[in-house]
Amino acid sequence: MTNDLSPPHRMALSARIQAVQSPIIPVIGELIRANPGTISLGQGIVHYPPPGEIVSRMAEAMADPARHRYGHVTGLTPLLEALRAKLAAENGIDSEGREVVVTAGGNMAFVNAVLAIADPGDEIILQTPYYFNHEMAIRLAGCTPVLVPTDGDYQLQVEAIREAITPRTRAVVTISPNNPTGAVYEEAALRAINALCAADGLYHISDEAYEYFTYDGARHFSPGAIDGAAAHTISLYSLSKAYGMAAWRIGYMVMPGALLPAVKKIQDTILICPPVPSQLAALGALEAGAGYCRQFLAPMADVRHLVLEELSRLGPRITVPAVRGAFYAFVAVDTDLDALALARLLIEAYGVAVIPGTTFGMTEGCYLRIAYGALQRETVAEAMGRLTKGLAALVG
């Protein structure tokens, strides 16, 4: 053992970091740069800017010298109050007796939760396909992601989740509307998972970053609204998608009060406080409100329709389960090509970029994630033309 710890070994990267997958997004980005003119259906962002007021409101508030100093570790009081009001009005979550913490983006809220509740070797249940940063965060924490496949429509498989629980399980994670599939989970299934967690003494971590993005009458449901959910439900949100303000890095979490001392320690250590200018901008965004986002939903639904129609014209080797949320389509391709190889061919020969499913944990079969939120309709139309042409030629 001592031999293994001789100098060259000691300067190696930590084992924990070697267990974390390399992000695929930069790899695809590199291929895009190497193939000018490529249209990207890769980026998980919206095409619209934030409400214009946020910059000016923020600039105004920053005239107060105190606003350049550290803020409170959990966030600015007026923002926390606005978030509690939003949670009550939109999510049905009465946050009294729970704690709300502002974070530098939704990812950090997930990291806070994992570090607070799980030790190295503990298990956290993810659904596959998973959101890659969740899987990376669990490994970074030295914990084990336990992967439960969703069904053919990318919906939760409650019994399979129940069977995956072991004495080391600490939490079940659900994301609805889902990244990368776009699935909006059924209320009944989310209630079943939440009850399962309550019965087994597990946390239910509910990531709702895409809460406003639903179509065809699908309704977003917040498990934190369930009676009895307060003591074991950790709900995660982001302003990045809804308000087109990913650059500002503001998310938040609602959680049992018992977790607050832990999350304060973590956030003090990693961040000290969420960036104050971004919090002031977030306050401006919340004043604009959900209506700001909703005005873009009808055009986005139209783009979604175009994407699904284009895909439906492909043959039986391309499967697109019916989903009604977010701004993703997660396509199963019946081919012997691996997903990264297929994505590379689509960029190099057809000028269109999508994200290979392997990065979302789909190591069996070939899957592609198509993101249609970042582009204008005509650009999506052009991109989908290239994609369907490419898929028809390569695997059709």
Place this chain on the structure above:
Amino acid sequence: MTNDLSPPHRMALSARIQAVQSPIIPVIGELIRANPGTISLGQGIVHYPPPGEIVSRMAEAMADPARHRYGHVTGLTPLLEALRAKLAAENGIDSEGREVVVTAGGNMAFVNAVLAIADPGDEIILQTPYYFNHEMAIRLAGCTPVLVPTDGDYQLQVEAIREAITPRTRAVVTISPNNPTGAVYEEAALRAINALCAADGLYHISDEAYEYFTYDGARHFSPGAIDGAAAHTISLYSLSKAYGMAAWRIGYMVMPGALLPAVKKIQDTILICPPVPSQLAALGALEAGAGYCRQFLAPMADVRHLVLEELSRLGPRITVPAVRGAFYAFVAVDTDLDALALARLLIEAYGVAVIPGTTFGMTEGCYLRIAYGALQRETVAEAMGRLTKGLAALVG
């Protein structure tokens, strides 16, 4: 073992988080609020605002819709270029062949470093008194802080550090100018530590957040500038202190290129990218340059003089080693009172707040940290009057 994992236990806070100390700052903050009129010598910040241009420059740049989207994981190119120029001109660090990464504050840069190089059970050497967030980050990562006392002048004890190295050691941390002591480490000692690390295959993590705050001819020295330091030195910086912009949360790190894949994974998982508006503000601050900070140094040196003079009038039970940096005095008090009890008495009976040394790892003896950067001269004078009166009465 299975019994221990029954539901109530499973919902407990993680062991890792239970091993992390509770931040003391909020405890002192609570006492201050409960005792109105208290003057705080507790806050580790400067009294001056950032250069005025940063808000307007940032607001201007944010008119570009692309600036509201995710930025690159390691930071915006023009900011990285400005930081490389600053490192060359001011720190003597040729960053070619090294990597520069922007973070959401200096703390996050430290967390990035620890997670990248150390696994649970690994050891990282800190000097005592330590900066509490360093100790907390090491425990959060499941690693062990190995504590080496500084000498009577709060200077490095190179031989003691050498003796503390074991096969599990991964890094030696130095902070100069130091928080909480204000000590500026001797160049020779920093060179010795850096050489020791090179010889033993360890990283030297050099935290230089207070680099501009030196007095009485003391010179800041960056270990990253040493010939041969590039492959094992991780240098950490912050804009929070120098530019009075703690609220914006911008720090950065310079490190061996071999660490970049690890730090990209960590930062992608925790943060995705540093907040873009804050980065644009940071760019504005760097355009103002170090001269902006330096104009406040003469008045701060004057305040420092006042603090030291007041303390020198106390009896032999109060010891104040001579230090020449940051904006702290770390005072040893010869008393049977524990430091928190003494701090509480000073707030409640004398209306002045300082930070107890226990939070910096000084569990033997009674120490107090006095921070004089956040207040105007006349307020510091009043606070020091209260403090010396209180100390004279309580322990004099």
